[in-house]
Amino acid sequence: RMKNLPEVIAASAECREINSPKPSDNEPMGLLYGKLKNDKMMVKPKYEHPSVLRGNLLLHSHLMRLSGSLNKVLMDDLNVMLGRTLELTEGLIEISHQRKWLDLSVSAIHFTQCVAQALWVNSHSLEQLPYVTAEDAKSVMKACKSVKTLSDFLELPDAEKKGLSNLSEDQFGEVLRVCALMPRLKIETKLFVEEEEEDFLDEAEDQGTPSSSQHVSPAVSGDCIYEQDLVTLRITLTRENLTTGSTASPAYAPLFPKTIRENWWVVLTDKPSKPVGDATRTLANLNMYAFEKVTDQGRKVVHEVRFMAPQRAGDYEMELQIFSDCYMGLDRVIAVPFSVRPASELPEFKAHPEDLELDNEPTLFEQVMAANVDESSDEEDEEEEEEEDEKRRGSSGAARGKKPQSQVVVEDVSDEEED
Numbered sequence: 001r002m003k004n005l006p007e008v009i010a011a012s013a014e015c016r017e018i019n020s021p022k023p024s025d026n027e028p029m030g031l032l033y034g035k036l037k038n039d040k041m042m043v044k045p046k047y048e049h050p051s052v053l054r055g056n057l058l059l060h061s062h063l064m065r066l067s068g069s070l071n072k073v074l075m076d077d078l079n080v081m082l083g084r085t086l087e088l089t090e091g092l093i094e095i096s097h098q099r100k101w102l103d104l105s106v107s108a109i110h111f112t113q114c115v116a117q118a119l120w121v122n123s124h125s126l127e128q129l130p131y132v133t134a135e136d137a138k139s140v141m142k143a144c145k146s147v148k149t150l151s152d153f154l155e156l157p158d159a160e161k162k163g164l165s166n167l168s169e170d171q172f173g174e175v176l177r178v179c180a181l182m183p184r185l186k187i188e189t190k191l192f193v194e195e196e197e198e199d200f201l202d203e204a205e206d207q208g209t210p211s212s213s214q215h216v217s218p219a220v221s222g223d224c225i226y227e228q229d230l231v232t233l234r235i236t237l238t239r240e241n242l243t244t245g246s247t248a249s250p251a252y253a254p255l256f257p258k259t260i261r262e263n264w265w266v267v268l269t270d271k272p273s274k275p276v277g278d279a280t281r282t283l284a285n286l287n288m289y290a291f292e293k294v295t296d297q298g299r300k301v302v303h304e305v306r307f308m309a310p311q312r313a314g315d316y317e318m319e320l321q322i323f324s325d326c327y328m329g330l331d332r333v334i335a336v337p338f339s340v341r342p343a344s345e346l347p348e349f350k351a352h353p354e355d356l357e358l359d360n361e362p363t364l365f366e367q368v369m370a371a372n373v374d375e376s377s378d379e380e381d382e383e384e385e386e387e388e389d390e391k392r393r394g395s396s397g398a399a400r401g402k403k404p405q406s407q408v409v410v411e412d413v414s415d416e417e418e419d
Contacts, residue, residue, distance in 0.1 A: 002107040002121060003043045005089075006063065010055030011047060014084050018077050019054040028071055032057050035066070041120075055081060063120040065255070079257040085115050086260075093265075097291040102269065102283040105291065109265055109323045116326040118255035125150035125329025128252070129178055131171045132164070139163040150329030154184050154241075178252050183262060183330065186238040187322060191338050193229045227343040229309040233290075233336065234302060235266060235320070242299040251326040264294045265323040268305055271335070272319065289318065293325075313342040 009015060036042045042060045045053055058078045061067045067078060089112050096104040114120055117128045126137040128150060140147055143163035147153050153161065158176050167175065225231055239248060251260040268290040272283060290305035310316060315337070322332040362370065 001043075002111055004046075005108065005111045006042070006059040007045060007047065007052065007056045008092075009085050009088055010059060010081075011049075011052045012088055014088060015055045015081050016049075016051040018080050019051040019058070021050045021054055022073060024071060024073055025054065028069065028074060029054065029057060032061055032066065032069065036060055036064070059085070059115075060120075062118055062255070063114055065118050067118075067255075082115065082256060083258050086112055089115070097288065100288060102267075102286055102288055106267070106283060106321075106323070109325060110328075112325050113328045116251065116253045116256050116260055117328055118253075119328060123328070125327075126153060128328060129153075130174050130254070131167055132175065136164060136166065139166075150182070150327070151184075151332075154179055154182055180241060181249055181252055182241065182327065183248065183324070184240045185322070185330065185332065186240050187332055187334060188236040188238070189320060189334060189336060190234045190236075191225065191336065192223060192232055192234070193225055194232055223338075224341060225309050225338055226341050226346055227309060227311055227313055229340075231307055231309050231338075233268065233305050233307070233320070235305070235322075237264065237294065237301040237303065237322075239299050244299060246299060247297040253326060260326050261295070261297065262327075263325045265321075265325060266290060266292045266294055266303060266305065267321040267323065268307070268336070269319055269321070271317045309340050313340050315339050 010019070036057065041064055042056075045056055047053065058067075058070075058074065058081060061070060062078060062082060067075060070078065089108050093105050093108045093112075096102075096108060114123075119127055124134060124137040126132050126140055126147075126149075127134060132140075140153065140161075140163035144153070144156065144160065147156070158179075161176070161179070164172055164175065242248065248262045251262045253260050267288070269283065269286045269288050272286060274282070289307040292303070292305060294301060294303050296303075316339070318336040318338075320334040320336050322334070324330045
């Protein structure tokens with residue numbers, strides 16, 4: 001549940017080391033806890049650890065826009081903790097989507113929006129505009145029937161932005177200035193299958209056309225998708241509030257202590273059984289084909305995601321969700337329908353003669369094994385030669401070491417001496 005995420009963040013080691021209780025906390029933290037508890041602004045804490053409870057209360061004070069009552073020590077600790085919260089939440093998003101916990105991933109994205117704008121789950125997205133309160137948001141929706149979210153309000157021409165008559169001229173001018181800074185996103189999608197133009201070079205040579213490139217380049221083959229194809233979904237995001245060549249300015253988040261850049265999350269899943277807006281809608285148990293972050297700050301951003309086509313032919317529909325990581329009320333949900341044709345309709349594949357000849361050539365593994373065999377046979381030959389040389393040297397050394405017995409002729413001179 002998203003309402004438990006402040007306590008989860010406060011329980012992290014990065015936040016606990018900041019929130020060691022201090023003697024000056026007693027009075028302001030007691031008042032804050034009493035207000036949040038009596039007005040039912042927070043769920044019952046699961047952990048009574050002093051450091052975790054302190055961080056949980058400080059985060060709720062930011063989300064409820066009650067941080068003005070904090071003293072300097074508490075405010076400094078809150079700013080340090082907020083600086084780490086977005087990084088911790090992004091880590092939570094990465095882990096949860098790797099584990100296929102789609103509901104938790106989306107809840108964590110919505111939590112980053114709330115932290116950036118200092119708003120909570122019951123707040124209206126129009127309250128992100130300067131000087132606009134919850135009552136003003138109701139007035140705007142009453143005066144402009146087509147407005148349900150901040151995105152709808154941004155699409156209106158300035159002359160039709162009504163319902164804020166209680167603001168002064170300068171205040172309303174500030175609202176229009178902020179509206180011009182916020183992104184007005186135009187989203188275009190295209191499904192196709194990329195194939196290599198294998199015969200491009202051959203055809204160019206046959207026609208006598210010189211080729212300017214010696215490598216095979218991918219080409220868009222059209223919208224025909226067959227079973228088990230690798231399908232590409234090209235998503236084009238255009239910030240219509242920007243001029244050509246310009247980049248997005250930092251996000252409008254006056255209550256966040258650091259500068260935030262405007263990023264988007266792209267999520268591609270199966271179509272849920274319940275439509276958008278249904279309170280019972282859930283994303284659990286859905287196949288997730290893409291969960292990626294787009295950080296490009298340009299006016300026109302092209303992002304591609306790839307997935308395998310279903311194994312069976314038929315009509316299918318996926319759901320593409322685009323989430324802002326710093327603004328509430330700008331999320332978009334787009335249906336992605338497509339048809340898959342049987343693989344039996346594909347033309348018969350005929351291998352090129354040169355490719356067939358490659359089957360007769362040894363593979364890299366075979367070449368390596370052959371080289372190893374040659375090296376081992378050479379080594380064996382060398383060893384045999386060395387052994388023979390040693391034997392020769394040994395036999396010759398033995399022959400030299402054995403002294404020939406000199407033939408001493410002992411003459412029997414005894415008789416001569418006697419004579």
